[in-house]
Amino acid sequence: MRTRICFYLLLLLPLLVYWQTLSHEYGIREDYQFLRIAREEQGELVKVTASHGRPLYGALLETSYALAGQVENLMWMRLLSVGLLVVLAIVLWRQLYHSNWGEVESAALSLGIVFLPSSQFVVGAAACWPQVLTLVLALAGFSAVETEIERGGLKRVVALLGGCMIYAAASLIYQSNVLFALVPITAIFLVRSGREPLNDLKWGGTHLAVMLTGMLLGWLLVQGLFSNGVFEQSGRMALETNPFTKLLWFVLHPLPNSLALYAIADDHFSGVIFYALLALGMIALFYFAFRRVQASGNAVALRKWKIVLFALPFLASAISLVAAERSAGYRTLFALAGLVLMLGFFAVRTLLEGRKVKTHLLYSGYAGVFALVGFVAERQPYLLVAEPQGHEWSLMRGAVLRAGFNKVVRAYVITPTADQRSTTRIYRDEFGVVTSASERAAQEMFKAAVRARFPDKLPRGSAYTVEAGPAEPAAGTYDLVVDMRKLAELRQ
Known part of the structure; x- marks a missing residue:
């Protein structure tokens, strides 16, 4: 019964929450242009997105906009985004549940990712549905490797190659979202018992190596297309030349936007109190959880926390940090915001460990929080x-x-x-x-x-x-x- 409830909540709640947004008749800035280009300038969208290193993105957009044809049909592209988010949530839920995370805990985390501001925006923007597909492919790449990583022989080699190819394909759609694979990698890394055939270092290193190799293959393919004159490289693909100011930008924009979770930044500071309280609350949650692990004397757990807190946030934002462009848009924060949310759940788990907490009280707490989160996720993209x-x-x-x-x-x-x-x-x-x-x-x-x-x-x-x-x-x-x-x- 509990499994069925989790499944139906993940299946139906995103559709219910986002229905008013996805069914409304409208377009955003790029929609009007893309509708005309797909109709009158076939192949142009592929050229534009390929110049930014995303040739598959353009092909998917051109096909979908050509099929939509009119503004009133853009709702089907937004519905596709919601459907892909549902697939992402269900697959992540099952993956975490089979990896020492609690079933309800896994479902709550997966649902929380579906309601992040990044998800809210891609649901509202028809052109962003391939970005959600990238998230699904990133999770598929992780699952392909995880299925056989503990085994040896030919099956393991095939799994690693398969995962690498999936990551490479995903990087040709939207590079920064490939890093979303860090969410399941980190979630499972934190709960590994240490009795598995591969130790934590080899397990995590293999996953990261496959992901980064796949992204490198995608980048090399794009560079080959540029060098052969198939596509012209955009100036926006330039690499960052001032790492210190880029790190300052990261601390001032992407990091607090991710720590604030469901409170979005506001150019007019009308919601700055809620934004600041959420960001500071998450920092306090991480601090107290870290101190408890430190006090426990568990060296392995402490080492994991240090890696996750002080290294992985930078890796989750690697594309934004390496690129010269400084875009603080929520569409680029899936990996970092997902990592923050997952670590928040694990911090709560750490603080409650060893304490007698009644299950119905914990579940009631989840229900109350997500009733509020669902309300925010329904109103923000619509309003x-x-x-x-x-x-x-x-x-x-x-x-x-x-x-x-x-x-x-x-x-x-x-x-x-x-x-x-x-x-x-x-x-x-x-x-x-x-x-x-x-x-x-x-x-x-x-x-x-x-x-x-x-x-x-x-x-x-x-x-x-x-x-x-x-x-x-x-x-x-x-x-x-x-x-x-x-x-x-x-x-x-």
Whole structure:
């Protein structure tokens, strides 16, 4: 009965929590452009993403956007993200449960990962579904190795090669998410009894070697494509030249964002109290758990804690640390945030070890925490992604639907500023973003609205041009003016 309850919770809760977001009709900045490119410039998405070292990402995007065709069908791509997150949660749950983690504990951790801000954003952004596929492949690569790692002979060799190939394929989609394999690796590393055929060093070293080798193979393949002129390398693939300022950036942005777990950073500091309390609470939890292990005199357990606390966070962010680009977006934090959450569960387990805690009280505690987490995970992507983006799309689509297209229409979009957004909160380029603030995105949104009204072709004798900018045009200059500054009127 307990197993069935865990399974159905992992299967159904993500869909229930994210349903309002994934079923809402909207697109984000890249959606409008990708819909047009997949329709009019076949192969271009592959070139763009391959220039960043992700050729498979582009192929998956081009196929899915071509099938979607219209903004109203983007919900199926978001639904695919939720489905892949469910697969990730169920597989991780079973993997941890068979590796000395408790069944409910494993299910709670897996569900917690599905509700992280990183998951919230990829559910809200249709273009991010291949990133979730990368997470599933990373877990598959780990499972392939773990299945045979304790055995010898040909089966072990085949498993290691298979895991390496899976990691390599995943790195061609989204490199930073391959490092999510560190979550199950670390979780099992912490609970190993020491009586296994392979000692901890060999076991962990083998897993890390296979993962890093697979990522290296993917990188070498991409470099070969660049050197042969198949794709042109983007300047964004440059390597970091100032490691000290990069470490400072890591401490100020990705690390606290991950420690704060479900409280997202806010450019206007409206939620800074909850953000700071959660981050400090996690640090305190790790500190007290570490002190208890230190006081126990268990040298092996202490050595594991030191490795996990002081080395693995940097490895989980290796791609961001090595790359010159300094993006603090939540979409790049899956590995680090997952590692923090897993270590939080293990810290609670460490502090409760040896104490008599009634099972029903522990389960009730999990239920209470996840009721709150589920509520936050349902509201944040809807209020900061789906609803405001839906406002922009409705405003643009309504203007296009009311316009006459029986001649050449000269259209102009007045772009809003970030202060004219419809949300009360905003964080960098993700939560609360104003798509139409970009002139190019505003033009692409207009084109998508025209295609939604005339899916086959424009009426005979009609055509249109569209320009965008922050300045209000002179009267009579354009036939149709779409004022996106009206978004500010929708702010609650």
